Amino acid sequence: MDTADKDNAPAKELNVWIVEDHPSYRKSMVFLLNSMDGFNCEKDFEDVESALDELKEGKPDIILCDIDLPGMNGVAGVAAFKAVYDDIFVIMLTVHDEEEYIFNAICAGADGYLLKSTSEEELNRSIMEVVNGGAPINPRIAHKVLKMFSTFAPKQDDYDLTEREQEVLKLITNGKTKKHVAAELFLSFHTVDYHLRNIYKKLQVNSRTEAVAKALRERII
Amino acid sequence: MDTADKDNAPAKELNVWIVEDHPSYRKSMVFLLNSMDGFNCEKDFEDVESALDELKEGKPDIILCDIDLPGMNGVAGVAAFKAVYDDIFVIMLTVHDEEEYIFNAICAGADGYLLKSTSEEELNRSIMEVVNGGAPINPRIAHKVLKMFSTFAPKQDDYDLTEREQEVLKLITNGKTKKHVAAELFLSFHTVDYHLRNIYKKLQVNSRTEAVAKALRERII
DNA sequence: GATGCAACTACGCAATTACGTGGTATTATA
DNA sequence: TATAATACCACGTAATTGCGTAGTTGCATC
Numbered sequence: 397m398d399t400a401d402k403d404n405a406p407a408k409e410l411n412v413w414i415v416e417d418h419p420s421y422r423k424s425m426v427f428l429l430n431s432m433d434g435f436n437c438e439k440d441f442e443d444v445e446s447a448l449d450e451l452k453e454g455k456p457d458i459i460l461c462d463i464d465l466p467g468m469n470g471v472a473g474v475a476a477f478k479a480v481y482d483d484i485f486v487i488m489l490t491v492h493d494e495e496e497y498i499f500n501a502i503c504a505g506a507d508g509y510l511l512k513s514t515s516e517e518e519l520n521r522s523i524m525e526v527v528n529g530g531a532p533i534n535p536r537i538a539h540k541v542l543k544m545f546s547t548f549a550p551k552q553d554d555y556d557l558t559e560r561e562q563e564v565l566k567l568i569t570n571g572k573t574k575k576h577v578a579a580e581l582f583l584s585f586h587t588v589d590y591h592l593r594n595i596y597k598k599l600q601v602n603s604r605t606e607a608v609a610k611a612l613r614e615r616i617i
Numbered sequence: 618m619d620t621a622d623k624d625n626a627p628a629k630e631l632n633v634w635i636v637e638d639h640p641s642y643r644k645s646m647v648f649l650l651n652s653m654d655g656f657n658c659e660k661d662f663e664d665v666e667s668a669l670d671e672l673k674e675g676k677p678d679i680i681l682c683d684i685d686l687p688g689m690n691g692v693a694g695v696a697a698f699k700a701v702y703d704d705i706f707v708i709m710l711t712v713h714d715e716e717e718y719i720f721n722a723i724c725a726g727a728d729g730y731l732l733k734s735t736s737e738e739e740l741n742r743s744i745m746e747v748v749n750g751g752a753p754i755n756p757r758i759a760h761k762v763l764k765m766f767s768t769f770a771p772k773q774d775d776y777d778l779t780e781r782e783q784e785v786l787k788l789i790t791n792g793k794t795k796k797h798v799a800a801e802l803f804l805s806f807h808t809v810d811y812h813l814r815n816i817y818k819k820l821q822v823n824s825r826t827e828a829v830a831k832a833l834r835e836r837i838i
Numbered sequence: 839g840a841t842g843c844a845a846c847t848a849c850g851c852a853a854t855t856a857c858g859t860g861g862t863a864t865t866a867t868a
Numbered sequence: 869t870a871t872a873a874t875a876c877c878a879c880g881t882a883a884t885t886g887c888g889t890a891g892t893t894g895c896a897t898c
Contacts, residue, residue, distance in 0.1 A: 503767050507760075530756025531763050538759065539728075539752035545766065546724045560845070571827035573884065587846050593887070594844095602886075603854095605829050606792035612833040781875065794854065807877050814857070815874095823856075824884095 410527065413456040414440040415447045415473065416489070417465050421512070425460070425489075432520055442466075444473035448480065455481045458523060463490040463497055471497070474504040485526045489514070493537055495544055502541070508532040554616055555598045564591040566617045569608045631748060634677040635661040636668045636694065637710070638686050642733070646681065646710075653741055663687075665694035669701065676702045679744060684711040684718055692718070695725040706747045710735070714758055716765060723762070729753040775837055776819045785812040787838045790829045 412429050414437060416422040422440050429437035439456070441447040443465050459477055463470035474486045487508035488501045501509060507526050510519070511534045522532035533541065557565065567577045574588045581588070592604070599616075601607050611617045633650050635658060637643040643661050650658035660677070662668040664686050680698055684691035695707045708729035709722045722730060728747050731740070732755045743753035754762065778786065788798045795809045802809070813825070820837075822828050832838045 502763050525756040531760035532756050533759050535746040535751025535753050538754050539750060542723050542752050569830055571824055571830060584847055586848055603792055604826055608826050608829050609790055609792060612830060805877055
């Protein structure tokens with residue numbers, strides 16, 4: 397076998413499949429890929445189901461997959477492909493830049509997310525990035541991802557917990573009882589109790605359940 | 618005029634500032650930027666503080682900012698810059714690809730996240746992407762962002778909790794006692810107790826703290 | 839030297855929890 | 869008709885929790 401070093405092993409072509417229901421766009425993608433150095437598009441499909449079928453016979457390195465498809469959609473497709481071969485790279489290639497789609501595709505395990513307006517040069521680069529462990533994302537989409545990310549995200553208010561209190565909270569959050577925490581931190585039960593009371597006061601709660609919930613939801617620990 | 622892309626305002630140069638403590642790297646960045654068509658790097662700083670100072674006099678279009686800096690770090694810097702002018706674009710330019718840094722930078726409002734190994738051509742493209750509302754992210758970092766993102770994702774494994782159990786778990790997670798849950802769901806204390814036991818069994822835990830932690834961490838509820 | 843603060847220890851008690859064990863009613867599926 | 873699954877109710881007990889109260893120690897600031 398030829399050892400694929402770094403980026404440019406000359407011999408080994410990357411095998412790319414395309415799943416796309418619009419015949420003309422699909423054809424042009426196939427043509428484009430085959431005309432690009434280092435890529436080989438030997439199979440193309442109009443739906444996820446037939447691609448899955450063909451996956452029984454053999455696997456590509458990469459699947460470029462549309463989202464809007466008849467039957468199973470592309471997002472479900474990603475999960476399905478990865479269920480068969482978990483080392484297949486799947487890049488979403490779509491016109492959708494709605495948060496809903498992006499979010500779902502990412503969660504389904506897509507390795508990249510490109511818009512159909514992607515240039516040949518960018519497509520080429522993106523595929524190489526995926527193969528090298530990166531995740532090419534169209535910047536416009538990346539922007540949305542970042543925005544989504546920061547809304548999920550926590551404003552990091554640590555409620556002025558002291559280091560000790562954070563230690564205790566962490567262990568409590570991991571399900572330990574006060575007794576266990578005491579043993580683990582070489583403290584007396586009463587000391588842990590003392591810290592926990594202060595934690596409650598600072599977080600403005602009055603049960604360990606609320607404290608744990610707050611700590612996890614706001615990523616305090 | 619040169620290449621006419623869509624948003625090509627005639628000959629308006631983009632003013633870029635650099636915040637970077639390593640003198641040699643900073644100098645070479647300045648030189649690089651000034652040699653690139655369409656960019657103008659008129660000011661460079663060795664720390665966030667002096668950049669903030671200068672921001673009182675005038676603003677750039679874009680700030681390229683390191684993370685590891687003496688004094689205020691780059692992540693705090695992003696927030697500080699945006700607090701002065703919220704339309705400044707800030708791109709993190711760093712060697713760090715640890716999740717911690719990425720996460721914090723994104724949450725602080727960074728518009729892009731590039732590694733210092735970024736090529737001239739890529740830097741050029743990235744700046745243009747930012748100005749056009751995109752978010753250039755190094756693919757290796759994007760990969761981590763996606764991975765982080767999918768941990769936020771709705772868990773597939775809901776541990777086969779019944780609807781009732783989910784109701785109970787939700788209330789418990791919100792800090793209610795069994796007594797309260799019973800009152801809220803018009804059940805007896807014992808019934809809530811019963812459901813909770815089943816929840817523990819299904820989640821394979823044996824305390825409400827662990828159950829809450831698992832529920833929140835895996836987004837079951 | 840006084841003051842404050844974080845960290846630590848301690849006792850007691852009511853409330854709550856975890857869990858073993860005993861039931862019943864309804865509904866869907868074999 | 870049997871049986872499993874879900875939801876429901878109940879008793880008792882040991883363990884744990886939440887919290888009022890009352891101390892000591894070390895260290896830094898004033």
